[in-house]
Amino acid sequence: MHRTTVRTITRTGALAAAVAALGLVGGCGLLGESWDVRMEVTGPGTAQVGTKFAGEPDLSADGQGRQSATLPFSESRNVGFGFNDLAVEDAAPGTVCRIFVNDELRSEHPVDQAGSAWCDANNQERE
Known part of the structure; x- marks a missing residue:
């Protein structure tokens, strides 16, 4: 050659x-682009909470990766594009999960009768 x-x-x-x-x-x-993502869980008492910010491994379906949290719970990160997930389990009635992206509410769900809720938000580049 x-x-x-x-x-x-x-x-x-x-x-x-x-x-x-x-x-x-x-x-x-x-x-x-990057986004400021804030996850919140409000309500009485405690709950099992799992967070997945864009760029992190997915939450497992079997409940692993969730931690006991005293409510209210809040966690924030600056992240790139991708999916953000918030799982809530074993929560009292009236508990609500929320995801804010750049201070804009993107997802909000109260827990169901089993005490579970799921919020998600997708960050996407503008073209």
Whole structure:
């Protein structure tokens, strides 16, 4: 193989790797848009609460990753694009979950008769 061909292939491979890396970094909010996400659970007593902010692993369906929280509960992060989820279990009647994105209410749900609620919000880039 000719040296010019080898250099071209090497440069093309390096460029492709750089473009892929920028795409991954952009998804974390380091490049591109970012959002201030606040999750809240209000109500009496305590509840099992699980949070998943954009860029984090999904919440498990079997309840793992939830922690006992004294209400009211609030947690905030600045994140890139993606899905945000808030799970509430074992909560008293009147308990409500909420997700705010850039101080705008995006999701609000009271607990059902079983004491469970789920809120979610998706951050998306504007084109």
